[in-house]
Amino acid sequence: MSQTVAQVTGDLYAEVQTFYARQMRRTDALDIEGFADTFTEDGEVTHADGGRTRGRAEMIAAMRTRLPRYRDVSTQHWFGQLLIEPMNDGSLEISYYTLVAQTGESGLSLQPAYTVRDVLVREPDGRLLTRSRSIRRSTPAQR
Template sequence: MTQAVQSVSSEVTGDLYAEVRTFYARQMRRVDALDIEGFADTFTEDGVVVHANGARAEGRAEMVAGMYRNKPRYRDIAVRHWFDHLLIEPVEGAEEGELRVSYYSLVTLADREGRLTFEPTFTVEDVLVRRGGRLLTRERVIHRDLPVEF
């Protein structure tokens, strides 16, 4: 699947950009530390994640169960999620504070000897909402990057 580049319809402030970057830094530190409940708490209660393979996790309980099933994969591995090239767009006509965020993701895995491997790269599309004064992920769709067709 190729990802179309969309133009930003409205600019975001530097403060909002910094808040979103900080949100992702905290969210990814939780998942990298295998803090499953803490990571799930960064999603709305009814949040949805659609993985690149088509698997869906709907709601925090499904997310937590799936992460515990996959946890043994990360034994003796240090995982790091690297996000960059964020495009942040307020969603016009939606609830106040709703944002559409698209970014690139690189995941590294380091073993006890420091050998580093890479996961495939992904483009991620999130919908963030503000609840109780804080940002939460309501929806995440993950696309595995593929060559552009021409």
């Protein structure tokens, strides 16, 4: 069975990669407000544990409660296998794998791998923003 997927330009692929590089550098630097600003005002995140945050204010409050656990570690998010699918409404459905590396007093640790599905939208000023994000912990395939 073959599937037709709209091709994206190299410029769009590079733009999306740059968007994620900037977004994740904000979260890794604990720039909570800057990270939240990469989402639409009503942006939504569904976390791997089933929790959900809606809107920038709720996102910022939830992230602030998690800050103490990141006080003594350096965190970097690594994305791979980025797949961009343009949708009929002009949004972009993006899926990718993510791995989180943390370095602290006890050395390097890798967090569980996740599969992430985002919907990005383009604002009237041309910026990309995340409208929704769904994060799922990677598990072995069912056989």
